[in-house]
Amino acid sequence: MKRRSVMNTGENEQGLRKVLDLTRLISIVLLLLHFYYVGYDAFAQWQLTSKFSDRILANIDKTGLFQPFHKVKLIVLVFLLIGLIGVKGRKDGKVRYKSCLWQLGIGLTLYFASAIVWYLPWDPIVRGEGYMLSASTGFLLILTGGTLLSRIMKVKLSEDIFNRENESFPQEERYLENEFSVNLPTRYTHKNKIREGWINIVNPFRGSIILGNPGSGKTFFCIRHFIQQHIQKGFCLFVYDFKFDDLSRLAYNYLLKYQDQYRVPPQFYVINFDDLSRTNRCNPLDPASMHDLTDASESARTILMALNREWIKRQGDFFVESAITFVTANMWFLKKYAGGRFCTLPHLIELIQTDYSKLFSVLRTDPEIQALINPFVSAFLNDAMEQLEGQVASARIAMASLSSPSLYYVLSDNEFTLDINNPAAPKVVCAGNNPQKQHVYGAVLSLYLTRLIKIINTKGRQKCGVIFDEFPTLYFSGMDNLLATARSNLVAATLGIQDFSQLKKDYGRDQAEVLFNIPGNIISGQVTGDTAKQLSDRMGKILQNKQSVSVNSQDTSTSHSQQLDLAVPASKIAALSSGEFVGMVADNPDMKIRLKAFHCEIVNNHKAIEREEAAFVDIPTIRKITLEDVEDAFLTIKEDIIDMVDGLITEMQADPEMAQLIVNKTIPESEE
Helix, strand or coil, rough: EEEECCCCCCCHHHHHHHHHHHHHHHHHHHHHHHHHHHHHHHHHCCCCCCCCHHHHHHHHHHHHCCCCCCHHHHHHHHHHHHEEEEEEEECCCCCCCCHHHHHHHHHHHHHHHHHHHHHCCCCHHHHCCCCHHHHHHHHHHHHHHHHHHHHHCCCCCCCCHHHHCCCCCCCCCCCCCCCCCCEEEEEEEECCEEEEEEEEECHHHHHCCCCCCCCCCHHHHHHHHHHHHHHHHCCCCEEEEECCCHHHHHHHHHHCCCCEEECCCCEEEEEEEECCCCCCCCCCCCHHHHCCCCHCCCCCCCCHHCCCCCHHHHCHHHHHHHHHHHHHHHHHHHHHHHHHHCCCCCCCCHHCCCHHHHHHHCCCCCCCHHHHHHHHHHHHHHHHHHHHHHHHHHHHHHCCCCCCCCHHHHHHCCCCCCCCCCCCEEEEEEEECCCCHHHHHHHHHHHHHHHHHHHCCCCCCCEEEEECHHHHCCCCCCHHHHHHHHHHHHHEEEEEECCCCHHHHCCCHHHHHHHHCCCCEECCCCCCHHHHHHHHHHHEEEEEEEEEEEEEECEEEEEEEEEEECCCCHHHHHHCCCEEEEEECCEEECCCCCCEEEEEEEEHHHHHHHHHHCCCCCCCCCCCCHHHHHHHHHHHHHHHHHHHHHHHHHHHCHHHHHCCCCCCCCCCCHHH
16 A cells, blocks of 8 residues: 655644744735835825834835835735745645636736726825725735645546446457357457457357346347357357247358358258248157157156246145156157157147046056056046146146147157257257247247257267257256256357346246356346346456545545455446446366456447348248148147047957056046
8 A cells, every 4th residue: 555645743844834924924014014115195194104114114215125116016925925835724625726726816916906006097095095905905815815725635536436447457359269169359448448359258168158138239249149150160050049030040041151161061940830831840759869768757847847937946846746747657658659650749738638547548558657657547546536636637737738730730740850960960950939929839949958958968979059049938957967068068058048037037046046157158248136246246356446535634645555346346237238248258278368357348340240131031931831731730630649549448448458457437527
């Protein structure tokens, strides 16, 4: 800490004060003698003269002090200025140079211009009085102005009232690129200079999270560059497009532009439930990718949790786990039956809506799931219908919300598989949602995501990126595992969310904290509350200059110090403009980044982007389809399940051993 103070103590100070008082007294005495000399007539009229004073004045006059006219006034002014040099008035932050200089200027003008009075056609006595009055006024104004000058605080405090310069810090200005990196050009301010820099995400496989309230620019300034540069560097890609077709159109056109970057040109696929003419059909429950009961259980958990977000916080509850077990058993039955011919989500929805007696009879034919369904069969046979409905009805009702012709059409066939990073058949897949139907569509897309991540997060595959805009609108219980293990399998996950509180609301606090803390790269636009505080703490502290001034009647002391303080306070993160971002990046052992933190503006070439987007083409139409075609597919699936169940019941009745598995109990329609 540096400390500077103006302090004088002891006898020297007292002696100096006496000398200064004496000089001011001399200036006053000389001025009075001058007035007595030039205004003698006035003093005589006032009867303030005497022979003694006249004799003294005559002797002084012989020295030439009073001639010429302004000589003595200049001497008076010199003594006055000497007396003012050492004046130490109490400091006042409200006193300004401007007011002091005005008083000094007016005082000097009156002091010297008062001589003009002698040239006015007035009575000599009146002229003497006018001269003395104007000169005295000027003298007092000079004395007052000079005294006020000593009260001005000469310490200049920082003019950076928002502490912007103090909170600026050096940032990475090198362009660090490798075969996987995402590089974003930036502009930042440091030491009152605008500098150019880069956000270098040299290892996207360590996970990236992009935060920002609506309008902060996370899609326009960040996500679009992730899509472009991933495709430019030959990544396979899965894009979750919350507001279809904003990101899908970008991905399609960038794929057309950079197809030559791939050893095997990837195919482009779209999953979209609104415009069926521009969607590919894909079965997320493809039996070929479902190897054991755990796969079925994971899929059942995903779809039910996505449909009932409150269940996320109730995992382990008896009725929640019962519903998951019930759906798992039905799913695994369809996977095993006829080589998985009916193993699709639409067929599953229709199967679990089947009458209890028929459904349980059919499910009992598969020995692998008997342990799963026995509690339900037992409750049914023992007339524990309230318990059974509590276990099963929630699954039935939730799954029934997906009963839609358009969903059935897309989900019931396979035009492509979800192994997007297969080196022999790479893919770029865009899955579109609709904000107005996000609850239903999000549940189905969550199932796609669960199956896709299970497939791509394996060794020996091509580098791959998964990008999620508005990630909390999906449910995926294994995202923390993906972020933790994907690096070794060359899977780069990028999560776009608006705020940490949004993640907590949809995933629960524990899961949200894991998802928020695992990614190595974090880019945040404007956020508030706990999110801003966590980011501020994560970015750490920097050495900042502090200045303080202490004022009393005796002296003024200034203290300068340096201390560690937050590099980017939470209040500053909450006030970021669109396009401004803060955050930190991760590095590689072979590509070290010393300056990982950043607080900058990402630079977009808006005119170039406008020209680029003007040349974009629309996603092509895949097929021409009519409402009749969609309705036919919907009815066909219902008939498939009815025929399958009735056919199996008939076969069981014809076989004495199988007939024992038929549940004969029937219940009144009112209980169903």
